[in-house]
Amino acid sequence: MAEQTPLLTDLYELSMLDAYAAHGMADTAVFELFVRKLPPGRGFLMAAGLEQAVQFLETMRFTPDDMAWLRGSQQFSPAFLDQLSGLRFTGDVDAMPEGTVFFPDEPLLRVTAPLPEAQFVESRLINLLHFQTVIASKAARMVLAAPGKELVDFGLRRAHGAEAGLLAARASYLAGFSGTATVQAGRDFGIPIVGTMAHSFVQAHDDEATAFEHFAQVRPRALTLLIDTYDTERGAAIVAALAPRLAARGITIRAVRLDSGDLAAHARKVRAILDAAGLQAIRVFASGGLDENSLLALCRDGAPIDGFGVGTSLTTSSDAPALDCAYKLQEYAGRPRRKRSEGKATWPGRKQVYRRHDAAGAIAGDTVALLGEPVDGEALLRPVLRAGKRVDGFPGLIEARAHAAASLALLPAPLRRLEPGQVTVTISESIRRLAADMDRRP
């Protein structure tokens, strides 16, 4: 079921290609992907998913099975299907590198390709870029909320399917998480994998101390014990009693995990119990319904918690599971194009985003301008594909992660504190003039 096929698309992409083929419409089209507005309460977004988007563009192929199914569907002309079977992406892509922070109305990706190619890739391109951007943007808020803390993705089970679980691990690591519990993400992306134990492990044993000892034996180097199955402080006391016995066998308890109740209050009591037993080195790790707001509160409150496992709110981006993004035709056959639908009008033309920094290096404002328009600032869209081939120097995940950290550091201070605030995005006069000119035409 989950193999990659170009049939993972909307039917209308194929219908439109059929019509483009029938009328020989294959001139160069320019599409841009952008977000119309920020989700409520958000101050910035973080671009992610470009690696998977590029892989999709590089490898997109209809297999003979795909073509046989399309023929059998009787929805398309045979001549068109013959043409479709050879479809490849041969165009250019320019995009913000993964980890770049961005704002509404800014194209984060521009596709320049023959119309059928640029059109066809729409559905999956959005599907890939939207999701990781959603997750990286959410994860970045958690990273800012809990500076210096270890943050781990625990969210596979409630992520929306297999790919969501995997790519959420990637996008959160990119944004600054330390690791993930998802084993396959360790294998596929080289992300550090981290794990503790479940309540069922404790429950399957007749007593908690035995459960802890049994687990210690198989995790001697990375031992985290879950202590809230019955009573958190009693669990901490059991750990305190067990630690010297384990130490005698060369096993160090790295951390305890709290997963329920008032985490700050429990953390304080647990910290005191461990400290009183001379176990200052055992870290306190917390999980259970956390999001960036609770992380912010726990950290401001000075709760003695060293790391957090974040699940559902991260991998579903629970407050904003989707962004109002669009992939729109801005130019075809050398002429700018503009959609004027109520509330959804687009800015026409091929565009670039220029970023200005203040004296301290923080982001001072962005300008969206026509490509080639002389505007000060750092150009954010960089070449990614040329004639369907990846350009040299495409950043890997580690590089993207460093870029994300650098990007977050340059956010204006209120945005870094997750306070409401806004970076001004200016639409250049040339774009506005072009749009007005087009609107005057019938």
Added chain:
Amino acid sequence: MAEQTPLLTDLYELSMLDAYAAHGMADTAVFELFVRKLPPGRGFLMAAGLEQAVQFLETMRFTPDDMAWLRGSQQFSPAFLDQLSGLRFTGDVDAMPEGTVFFPDEPLLRVTAPLPEAQFVESRLINLLHFQTVIASKAARMVLAAPGKELVDFGLRRAHGAEAGLLAARASYLAGFSGTATVQAGRDFGIPIVGTMAHSFVQAHDDEATAFEHFAQVRPRALTLLIDTYDTERGAAIVAALAPRLAARGITIRAVRLDSGDLAAHARKVRAILDAAGLQAIRVFASGGLDENSLLALCRDGAPIDGFGVGTSLTTSSDAPALDCAYKLQEYAGRPRRKRSEGKATWPGRKQVYRRHDAAGAIAGDTVALLGEPVDGEALLRPVLRAGKRVDGFPGLIEARAHAAASLALLPAPLRRLEPGQVTVTISESIRRLAADMDRRP
């Protein structure tokens, strides 16, 4: 990246299995999957995803590549990995059939298997059942909100990845949608696929009328024209002028699509324009940021709209992208087990759900009881797997869809109207007594 591998799991599942193996813990375990509470504003949930969950259990295998990677990770003992490589699911599963409506605290699935098997499948089992249940529950609300209307899933692009897009198409069809735009879902699940055209198609042409004619030529039997790219009523007028010309060529316009602005107001104007041209047979189809609340409002308002395309709110379940669900150990080695964590305590023991109906057939209330406890009502959990093999008569998607429709018809009237309301779920006295007995033990 997207092949199915048992490495799509949480690291702790493997660590726990390592410990279970080291201590010979392989007695029969009983886990149950349930939802702790309804999302705000919701009155019911709909079970979905069992087909994919069962496929996962039936086919779960570590490949030699998986094992090589695990060996290389140096996280597990070689003896354990030898044992793991042969892991199969050999247990029993009982579950609510897909399409069953259910309520908090009710197990929708029970796994009875040797502890390592029952434990290991946790992460992916939740991942599969949770997601489709989220989507079917959301889609069911839309189906109830828009009785008699054609509802189509348009949400691939903002679904969370490939699997989410595909399975959202499946879950929404199961809940009563008419079809999906996602081509692969047509191929994989036999769901009717439906499509219109994008704004870019209109924009790529120099005028709207030419775009419509070009599209008509390739969709002569299922033609829907998108009329809001520049001005909705002008688009309708163009359609009215075009229809006789197309009719002369044997092409019938099936529908027009509105995608922006005040949909009710535009629909009325468009309907009037079409009717005045004698085009009563052309249907009006609407899309653009719809959810069950806007469907309810449009339908109550009598807006002349025949069908709706629903995207983001459906495939991300935007108001409730996750459910507070859990897969918990309720019995091991013949003894009931209970987690007592604050706010997350579970009801111990192997359970069944019994449903009572009133004289009119509507759901009157459910009782969760211990398996074998004599309770009136229809038992909702049915045998699914026995010794790892699917029992005869497992319902297919069409059958599940019929069951969903029947289930929705039996909801109490306020829930069918999406009003707040509650079906009472009674936890049997025997379960409460068992829990109390267990809590008295140290």
